Amino acid sequence: MTEPARTRRMTGVGIVLVFVYGVMALAATGRSFVQFVRAFDEAPVAYTLSAASAVVYILATLALMFSKSDAWYRVAWVSVIFELAGVIIVGSLSIALPALFQHPTVWSLYGSGYVWIPLVLPFFGIWWLATHRPARSRQAAEVAR
Template sequence: MSELSRGPGRVLVAVYAIFTLAAGARSGYQLATEFDRAPVAYLLSALAAVIYLLATAALWTSRRGIALAAIGIELAGVLGVGLYSVLDGEAFPEPTVWSDFGAGYGYVPLVLPVLGLLWLRRSSREPVSPER
């Protein structure tokens, strides 16, 4: 287990893994069966799933730089898509994971990258204890 996936990091990795599966399964189904209905929304959800996967793997393996990049892109995505979807409700005929700042997922997509960035910051200050 890596330093980033210890303590509260375990919960963070678990939530990222769940969101990888949720966003990936939903967008995969939508892309396969309803692509013509809202291709941009479904592709954005697939992109979110890929970003969640990168964040999950990077946190699990303590690849801090990749985790920081993935989580930073995730935050920019949820803020950008969230704001755009609020300002222009017709822009996305179907919601994405990030629409309305993640309202369809209990706003977890908005809170998750903030927690992820805070965890990266906090864990970079902690001394690493030797394995027993």
């Protein structure tokens, strides 16, 4: 008896999604590193938020790459939802209370410094995760019906 052929989980849009998350991880990490080194004392809240966004993008990139397992799939959901909340909260605060964000962060003004990719990206992440559950999760959902 032959084994069924393994299918790649990451194809097409999934590869592009991971690539964009990886680019955002590099950009946010580079930005926060420069901000910390040059002038952390000028805007510690803003620069710490840039570092936090870098960590979220790194975690989301890894989680999406390895989301074939249930554990990484859950981590991907948490990181993408956290990212969306961060963009909305920081973006709204940067408009409502601009004194808090005199220095820009990755998520300031809903990511306008990054062509609003930080605002749009989590929606693609949520869509991809919702439509590409790991095999075990899919089987469990079918059994529960």
